[in-house]
Amino acid sequence: MELLVQVAQFIFFKVCDLSAKQEFIDAAKSGKILARQCKKCNDVNLATVYFCRKCGNNQFENIFIDGTGHIETFTIITVPPTGFEKYVPYAWVIMKLNDSKLRISGFMSNVSKPNEIPIGTEVQIYGFDERGVLIKKSKLCY
Numbered sequence: 141m142e143l144l145v146q147v148a149q150f151i152f153f154k155v156c157d158l159s160a161k162q163e164f165i166d167a168a169k170s171g172k173i174l175a176r177q178c179k180k181c182n183d184v185n186l187a188t189v190y191f192c193r194k195c196g197n198n199q200f201e202n203i204f205i206d207g208t209g210h211i212e213t214f215t216i217i218t219v220p221p222t223g224f225e226k227y228v229p230y231a232w233v234i235m236k237l238n239d240s241k242l243r244i245s246g247f248m249s250n251v252s253k254p255n256e257i258p259i260g261t262e263v264q265i266y267g268f269d270e271r272g273v274l275i276k277k278s279k280l281c282y
Contacts, residue, residue: 163187163202168268171207173237173244176200186242207265208278209237211257218252224271233275235263246273 164187167174174187179201183194191198214233217224224230231251236243246265251257257277267274 165268167204168207168265168273171265172204173207173242173265175203175205175240175242177203184240184242186244205237205240205242207237209235209263211259211261211263212236212243213259214248214251214254214257216251216254227271231257233257233263235275244273246275247271248275 164174176185176187176189177183177200178185178192178195178197179199180197181192181195183192184203184205185193185200187202192200212234214231216229216231218229220228220230227247227249229250229252231248232245233248234243234245244265248257248263257263262278263275264278265273266276
C-alpha cells in the first residue's frame with residue numbers, strides 16, 4: 141500500500157500548484173473544492189490546472205466551490221489494487237459539482253451494487269485521506 145500511496149501523492153502533488161496542495165486538502169476536509177478562476181476570462185477550473193482551458197491564461201484567483209453535486213458515472217471496485225484491500229467494496233465516482241460545470245472524482249466507501257448509487261444520486265464531499273477525495277450520499281438521500 142505504501143508504494144500505491146506514494147504514487148498517488150506524487151501524481152496529485154506534481155499536478156497541483158505547490159502552494160495549493162494543503163489548501164485543497166483542507167477545503168475537501170471541510171466539504172469544499174478549491175478551484176481557480178481565470179483572471180482574464182473568469183472561467184473556473186479545478187486547482188490542478190496551470191493554464192485556463194478556455195483562453196490559455198496562467199493567472200488565477202483561488203475560489204472555493206461547495207462540494208455538493210450528483211453522480212455522473214461510477215465504477216464499483218470489488219477486486220482492488222494492492223493496498224486497497226481493506227476498503228472493498230467501494231466505488232470510484234465522478235460527480236458534477238452543483239453551481240459549476242466542474243466534475244471531480246473521488247472515493248465512495250461501502251458500495252457493492254449499482255442500485256445503491258444510481259446515476260443522479262445527490263452526493264457531497266466530506267474529506268480527504270490517502271485514498272483522495274472522499275464522497276458520500278447527501279443527507280437528502282437518507
